[in-house]
Amino acid sequence: MKSDSGSKRIVRVSPIDAAIAAGLYPVFFYFTNNYTLVNTWEHLGYFALMFLLVPAVVFLIADRVFRWSFLSKWHKYVLPFLNSFVFLFLLKVCLYAGLQKKLILVILVLASVFSFFLYRHLKKLILLQFLLAAIGLFTLVPTVIKQLSFSTEWMKQPDDIASATFKKKPNVYFIEPDGYVNFSELKRGYYNYDNSDFENFVATQGFTHYADFRSNYASTLATNSATFMMKHHYYNKGTSFSEAIDARNVIISDNTVLNVFKKNGYKTHFLAEKPYLLLNRPEMGYDETNLDYGEVGFIGTGLGTRQDLMIPLKQYLAIESTQPKFFFVQIFNPGHIGRRAGKTAGAEEERRLWLESLERGNAVLKDMISAIKENDPEALIVLMADHGGFVGMDYTNQTYEKLQDRDLIYSIFSSNLLIHWPNDDIPEYDTTLISSVNLFRILFAYLTENEEYLEHLQDDESFVIVNKGAPKGVYRYLDNEGKVVFEKL
Missing domain, CATH: 3.40.720.10 (Alkaline Phosphatase, subunit A)
Structure with missing residues (x-):
C-alpha cells in the first residue's frame, strides 16, 4: 500500500495515544470544576468509558479503515481530525450542557481546517494535550484531597435532638x-x-x-x-x-x-x-x-x-x-x-x-x-x-x-x-x-x-463568598438582627 510522506508521519502516531490525549484533559477539567457533581464510582466509570475508551475504539477502527487502498489518500487526515474534533467537542460538553448546534459546527470546521492544513503537527498537538492533562491532574488532586478530608464536625448536634x-x-x-x-x-x-x-x-x-x-x-x-x-x-x-x-x-x-x-x-x-x-x-x-x-x-x-x-x-x-x-x-x-x-x-x-x-x-x-x-x-x-x-x-x-x-x-x-x-x-x-x-x-x-x-x-446570620472587591473568602452580610455588615470569617 502506497503512502505519502505526510501519511508516514501520521502512522507513527498511535490511535490510542491520540484518543487518550483528546479525552484526558477534559476529564480532569470536568472533575476539578464539578467534583461535587461527579464524586461517585458510577461517574468515574462513565467518564472513563465515554471520554477515553469509546474514542480509543473509534480511533483504532478509523485508522484501520482508512488504510484500505481506496481510502489511503485520506489516511493522513483521519487522526488529526478525530483528535482535534474530539478534544474540542469534549471541552464543549464540559463547559456547556446540551447540543449547541452552532458551536458543534464551529468545532467541526476548526477540526477540518487543522486536519487539512496542519496534520503534520499532530504530535505537537498531542504533546500539548498531555501537558494540559498533567496540569489538570495537578489541580484535581488538591481538590479531591480537600473534599475527602474536610471535617464533618459541623454536622454534630449540641444536644440530643437527633433522638x-x-x-x-x-x-x-x-x-x-x-x-x-x-x-x-x-x-x-x-x-x-x-x-x-x-x-x-x-x-x-x-x-x-x-x-x-x-x-x-x-x-x-x-x-x-x-x-x-x-x-x-x-x-x-x-x-x-x-x-x-x-x-x-x-x-x-x-x-x-x-x-x-x-x-x-x-x-x-x-x-x-x-x-x-x-x-x-x-x-x-x-x-x-x-x-x-x-x-x-x-x-x-x-x-x-x-x-x-x-x-x-x-x-x-x-x-x-x-x-x-x-x-x-x-x-x-x-x-x-x-x-x-x-x-x-x-x-x-x-x-x-x-x-x-x-x-x-x-x-x-x-x-x-x-x-x-x-x-x-x-x-x-x-x-x-x-x-x-x-x-x-x-x-x-x-x-x-x-x-x-x-x-x-x-x-x-x-x-x-x-x-x-x-x-x-x-x-x-x-x-x-x-x-x-x-x-x-x-x-x-x-x-x-x-x-x-x-x-x-444557631445564629440567624447570612453569609456569602466574595472574590471581587475584597479579599476572597466567606463574609457575614447580615447579623443576628438582620443589619447589613461585611465581616470576613
Whole structure:
C-alpha cells in the first residue's frame, strides 16, 4: 500500500495515544470544576468509558479503515481530525450542557481546517494535550484531597435532638419554592410588586406569614444542607457560593431532619419538578420519590424538563394510612434571575421575567395547597423558600462581588416563610422563626413539646463568598438582627 510522506508521519502516531490525549484533559477539567457533581464510582466509570475508551475504539477502527487502498489518500487526515474534533467537542460538553448546534459546527470546521492544513503537527498537538492533562491532574488532586478530608464536625448536634420523640404526629409538608422572596420584601426595594392575590389566598387558607424571614446562604444547596442538618456549615470554606461539600448527599441521603422523622415512624417522600438534587446520584434516603435515577444524566444541570408534581402528590394523598407522612416538595418557580453576565437581559428585563415566573409559581402553589388542605386539613404545612430572587442585579454571579446595598443584599437572602399550624395551634416561640437554619429545630420543639431544643438555636446570620472587591473568602452580610455588615470569617 502506497503512502505519502505526510501519511508516514501520521502512522507513527498511535490511535490510542491520540484518543487518550483528546479525552484526558477534559476529564480532569470536568472533575476539578464539578467534583461535587461527579464524586461517585458510577461517574468515574462513565467518564472513563465515554471520554477515553469509546474514542480509543473509534480511533483504532478509523485508522484501520482508512488504510484500505481506496481510502489511503485520506489516511493522513483521519487522526488529526478525530483528535482535534474530539478534544474540542469534549471541552464543549464540559463547559456547556446540551447540543449547541452552532458551536458543534464551529468545532467541526476548526477540526477540518487543522486536519487539512496542519496534520503534520499532530504530535505537537498531542504533546500539548498531555501537558494540559498533567496540569489538570495537578489541580484535581488538591481538590479531591480537600473534599475527602474536610471535617464533618459541623454536622454534630449540641444536644440530643437527633433522638427527639414526637408527642404530636401530624403529616408534615415542607414545600420549597425556589427563590420566593418574602412578602415583606416584595413590596419594596427592587421588587416593588403587588402580590396581594396570593397573600390573600394563603391567609384564607389559615397560614401564618413570617415577615422578614431570611435564608442564611445564597443558594439551594447551601441553604438546604444547613436547614436539614440544623447547623451552619459556612460554605465549608468553599470557593463557590452555590456549593457546600457533599450537599446533595446531606440533603437526599442522610441528615438529622430526615432521620428524626424516620425515627418517629414517618413515611418520607421527596417530590421535585426537576432532578437537580440528584445530579451526583446520591443514595435515596427517602422512602418514596417521583424521580427516576435512570433519567438523571451523568453530565448536565438537572434543570431540564419539568414534571407535574400534582400527579404524584395526589396519588400519595389518596393513600389512606395510619402511618404519618413527611413530604419534601421542591418547586422551581419563581427561581432567580440569569446566572451569567453573557446571558443576562439586564436588570429591568430580568425583573420582568422573574415576576412572570412568580405568577406561575403562585398558580402551582395554590393548586398544591388546595389539594393538601382538602385531603389533609390538619396537616402541618411549611412553605419556605431557599433564598431570594436576586432581582435588582444584572445576573446572580454578581453575588461574588462585594455588596453593601441593603436592597440588593435582601434580594439575595429574603426568603418567604408561611406555616399552616394544625388546628391553629401556634406556639408562642414562633417569634424565633427568623432564618432557615433554625426552622426544623423550632418545628421539632413544637412536635416534641420540648422547648429545651430552643436553647441551641444557631445564629440567624447570612453569609456569602466574595472574590471581587475584597479579599476572597466567606463574609457575614447580615447579623443576628438582620443589619447589613461585611465581616470576613
